[in-house]
Amino acid sequence: MGVITFHFDFPSPIPQAKMFKAAILDADNLLPKVLPQAVKSVEVLEGDGGPGTIKLMTFAEGNPYKTAKHKVEVLDKENFTYCYSIIEGEMLGTTFEKITHEVKINALPLGGSMLKCTDSYFTAEEINTWKEKVSAMYEAIEDYLLANPDAY
Template structure:
């Protein structure tokens, strides 16, 4: 098994606490609203949202995948960190054991926030991920953050 890791950093004008609440704590409700073509629904299969929780994401009509099971690895509301792994679904194919996402949101001194994410692909055997595939993943993550940001700007009292 190998591990391929890359980092992503995105800045936002949305304050730290609001971004964490929307993008992390309420993502199950918000993502299908702001990205319906990508995410049809997210439902909790077991757990209370904290570590050990298992969620099923059903992808929207615009996706090449149908479903993915996520496991919450950690959630730290005081330090604004969240870690989860995709543990089942077509996205893993026969190539990956799991894909893990570690997210930390910090405040910018001038206001707004920075979302830092480390994405780790745990491969089955030797696998090469191209720069194009990594960039496509970064673009999808960036689009998700921008969609949440646009929703929060348009609905300033939402969170």
């Protein structure tokens, strides 16, 4: 099996720094609030949030998965870049060794931001489902920030 990588962009009216702070730096707290039907909790198992940190995401009841263990690969606050790998959990099954998600948040010239995402898998079967879930996560964060303009 080889790695299959795909890219997608998610434009947002939310400014670059605000989106990075919410979607990346505070995601552990924000995801259970904006996606309670999907994410029950995120806890740091080891590390300080930077590269090498291991996190455990617990999914809400009714989801096909119970948990996913993430490893932070890159956290670059100056360049608004983040990368993590799912290294354990039911979603890997026997098909995937890991799933890696990279995001770079760029400022747009007229305001807002562009999230440039790259996901890498060892098979193509789950790609569209994963892309939809990642897009839904950023949409939920965007909706929250639009509804709460003073947050962050």
